[in-house]
Amino acid sequence: MNLLTIIGEALRALRQNRLRTGLTMLGMIIGVAAVVLMLSIGQGARTKINETIAAMGSNLFLVVPGATSSGGFSFGSGSVRTLTINDAYAVAELSSISATAPVTTGTVQLNYAAKNWSTIITGTTPNYFAVGNWKIESGTIFTESDLRSAARVVVLGSVTAKNLFGDEDPVGKTIRITNRPFLVVGVLMAKGQSLTGRDQDDNVLIPITTSERQITGNQFPGSIRYMMVQGKSAGDMDIAEIEITQLLRQRHRIAKGKENDFTVRNLTAIADVATDAAKVMSIVLGAIASVSLLVGGIGIMNIMLVSVTERTREIGIRMAIGANRRAILTQFLLEAMMICIMGGVIGLLVGIGGAWVVSRVADMLIVITVGMVGLAFLFSSAVGIFFGFYPAKKAASLKPVDALRYE
Amino acid sequence: MASIQAAHTANPLIQIEDLCKSYSLQGADGKTITNQVLFSINLTINQGEFVAIMGHSGSGKSTLMNILGCLDTPTSGSYWLAGKNVAALSGDELAHIRNQSIGFVFQGFNLLKRMTALDNVATPLLYAGIGRSQSRKRALELLRRTGLESFAMHQPNQLSGGQQQRVAISRALINEPPLILADEPTGNLDTQTSREIMLLFEQLNRDQGITIVLVTHEDDIAAYAKRLIRLKDGHIILDQHNKASETILDQAAAGNSPMTQ
Numbered sequence: 001m002n003l004l005t006i007i008g009e010a011l012r013a014l015r016q017n018r019l020r021t022g023l024t025m026l027g028m029i030i031g032v033a034a035v036v037l038m039l040s041i042g043q044g045a046r047t048k049i050n051e052t053i054a055a056m057g058s059n060l061f062l063v064v065p066g067a068t069s070s071g072g073f074s075f076g077s078g079s080v081r082t083l084t085i086n087d088a089y090a091v092a093e094l095s096s097i098s099a100t101a102p103v104t105t106g107t108v109q110l111n112y113a114a115k116n117w118s119t120i121i122t123g124t125t126p127n128y129f130a131v132g133n134w135k136i137e138s139g140t141i142f143t144e145s146d147l148r149s150a151a152r153v154v155v156l157g158s159v160t161a162k163n164l165f166g167d168e169d170p171v172g173k174t175i176r177i178t179n180r181p182f183l184v185v186g187v188l189m190a191k192g193q194s195l196t197g198r199d200q201d202d203n204v205l206i207p208i209t210t211s212e213r214q215i216t217g218n219q220f221p222g223s224i225r226y227m228m229v230q231g232k233s234a235g236d237m238d239i240a241e242i243e244i245t246q247l248l249r250q251r252h253r254i255a256k257g258k259e260n261d262f263t264v265r266n267l268t269a270i271a272d273v274a275t276d277a278a279k280v281m282s283i284v285l286g287a288i289a290s291v292s293l294l295v296g297g298i299g300i301m302n303i304m305l306v307s308v309t310e311r312t313r314e315i316g317i318r319m320a321i322g323a324n325r326r327a328i329l330t331q332f333l334l335e336a337m338m339i340c341i342m343g344g345v346i347g348l349l350v351g352i353g354g355a356w357v358v359s360r361v362a363d364m365l366i367v368i369t370v371g372m373v374g375l376a377f378l379f380s381s382a383v384g385i386f387f388g389f390y391p392a393k394k395a396a397s398l399k400p401v402d403a404l405r406y407e
Numbered sequence: 408m409a410s411i412q413a414a415h416t417a418n419p420l421i422q423i424e425d426l427c428k429s430y431s432l433q434g435a436d437g438k439t440i441t442n443q444v445l446f447s448i449n450l451t452i453n454q455g456e457f458v459a460i461m462g463h464s465g466s467g468k469s470t471l472m473n474i475l476g477c478l479d480t481p482t483s484g485s486y487w488l489a490g491k492n493v494a495a496l497s498g499d500e501l502a503h504i505r506n507q508s509i510g511f512v513f514q515g516f517n518l519l520k521r522m523t524a525l526d527n528v529a530t531p532l533l534y535a536g537i538g539r540s541q542s543r544k545r546a547l548e549l550l551r552r553t554g555l556e557s558f559a560m561h562q563p564n565q566l567s568g569g570q571q572q573r574v575a576i577s578r579a580l581i582n583e584p585p586l587i588l589a590d591e592p593t594g595n596l597d598t599q600t601s602r603e604i605m606l607l608f609e610q611l612n613r614d615q616g617i618t619i620v621l622v623t624h625e626d627d628i629a630a631y632a633k634r635l636i637r638l639k640d641g642h643i644i645l646d647q648h649n650k651a652s653e654t655i656l657d658q659a660a661a662g663n664s665p666m667t668q
């Protein structure tokens with residue numbers, strides 16, 4: 001009996017037992033689809049968080065005014081003004097620090113032509129862009145000389161630019177910020193959401209000097225909302241934190257034993273927490289997928305085992321009319337493999353389709369890797385082939401008379 | 408008569424010497440009990456013979472038939488089939504013999520479910536390495552000869568018992584084996600259908616010289632055979648020329664042909 005005939009025989013057996021074939025394939029489909037869907041969601045979440053963290057900039061501290069809530073009383077960060085621009089410049093001189101960017105913020109009304117847009121304004125120094133890992137889409141950032149002269153120049157976030165200008169190129173145009181004209185010098189590349197889910201691209205940035213004098217005004221001259229601090233190396237973050245704290249305590253003349261009037265937050269550590277959370281989520285989704293895979297596997301197993309009696313007799317009959325061991329094993333192995341491959345491919349398509357739907361409906365990033373597809377395929381195939389083939393192997397090793405008599 | 412001539416060619420097809428068969432069973436007390444079913448069977452069947460094996464239920468008829476059909480192996484003794492020592496053959500060689508030299512007909516038909524009569528009949532040809540379309544052509548030809556042409560596309564559960572047995576006989580015949588072994592082929596059939604099946608066997612034996620060994624416990628079925636062997640508790644207690652067959656054949660000559668049913 002040649003291979004082609006055996007393939008035909010296997011295909012025919014599958015067609016003849018549509019219900020069994022269908023149910024077995026269903027097991028494969030559920031298993032593979034669940035794994036692909038779950039793992040792709042988990043992988044997507046991790047990828048997304050990693051991208052966000054990478055976009056955030058590396059070795060970052062955020063220094064905000066006010067103590068780390070203590071003694072039952074916490075300063076709202078908006079009400080205390082203990083940090084100044086000069087604090088930021090002083091911190092930048094520390095040996096473990098590469099750069100700092102002081103930041104003031106406020107909400108402003110923007111106008112261009114007939115369009116209005118209300119957004120957050122950030123007053124800062126040119127260092128801000130490098131520290132925060134902001135990239136320029138078009139134009140340039142503002143300069144040190146703009147800072148010194150408190151120039152009316154502005155860099156737009158991508159969402160803000162889109163809202164005010166549509167498809168028009170904003171660079172070189174003049175917009176009004178609380179009715180004062182500002183020259184647009186650059187547009188930032190989009191970053192998407194922050195770890196906390198805030199849209200980081202709806203903002204405008206101007207020199208901190210301009211902001212203080214002309215836009216937000218300032219009851220406490222020189223005070224800032226927060227500062228971004230970039231450490232020189234990832235390994236020295238602890239030392240950097242101590243140096244920042246010591247310097248600011250000294251500058252703020254805080255007596256020994258008194259608590260800080262500022263808080264240093266290590267954003268990298270926060271990012272690590274987020275990464276860990278994503279990892280946990282992947283693991284949980286992976287566990288759910290494993291359960292589905294197992295359920296699918298048990299389904300396959302049941303169907304295959306239930307059909308053993310019938311198939312053992314069938315094997316007995318085939319042997320009685322002249323099938324040798326190899327012909328029988330080849331046929332059953334092919335049957336099992338065909339079910340697995342067809343079920344696996346359908347499961348894969350269902351899984352990818354499901355992932356696509358989830359990515360659309362839930363607006364989530366979905367990442368499908370060859371590894372997870374391979375894993376699901378391999379496991380289901382192993383189950384399918386084992387339980388499809390093992391009874392055949394057992395039956396084929398029986399004497400024909402015993403296979404024929406099998407109950 | 409042609410049938411007598413066939414029996415006289417005296418060419419041993421089956422030769423069995425001192426053949427024993429016993430089964431080991433686990434007793435209630437956990438000890439292994441050996442249950443001997445066949446005791447020192449000596450039997451020679453020549454080419455062209457038509458033999459009926461009779462005996463009470465449990466006398467070892469099926470056990471003997473399964474050994475003759477290379478579906479089972481004896482515990483001791485030798486079995487020569489067409490000059491070959493069966494004990495010395497490999498699994499593949501036995502499969503080849505079952506495929507080419509033996510057509511086995513079972514009491515329960517043993518057709519492959521959910522497969523058409525045509526494909527059931529054609530399957531042994533596939534194992535013989537013959538392509539599907541040619542196999543089907545030959546299978547259809549056989550079904551025509553057994554009067555089942557119009558049932559070719561029916562599945563076993565759409566056929567009557569007699570029709571299923573005729574499909575099974577067609578399947579047994581498709582590789583034109585020299586030997587047909589039939590274990591109570593009419594056991595599940597009514598009298599009229601049994602008669603038709605027996606006339607079919609008789610005709611195969613007479614016209615094609617096919618050796619037929621048939622198990623039955625009914626006298627009027629055994630009457631078609633020309634030689635009668637009686638088993639009792641695993642021993643051959645009778646082995647003789649069957650006079651009854653001549654009467655039956657005279658009746659058949661009156662014009663009952665199973666092929667036209």
Ligand SMILES: Nc1ncnc2c1ncn2[C@@H]1O[C@H](COP(=O)(O)OP(=O)(O)O)[C@@H](O)[C@H]1O
Nearest residue numbers: 430442444462463464465466467468469470471
């Ligand atoms: N697989 C087996 N295991 C154990 N005993 C068996 C087996 N097959 C048959 N026997 C025993 O062998 C004896 C003969 O059985 P069998 O050849 O089927 O008889 P018959 O066909 O003449 O009715 C019975 O007593 C039966 O119980």
Ligand SMILES: [Mg+2]
Nearest residue numbers: 468469470590
């Ligand atoms: Mg029996």
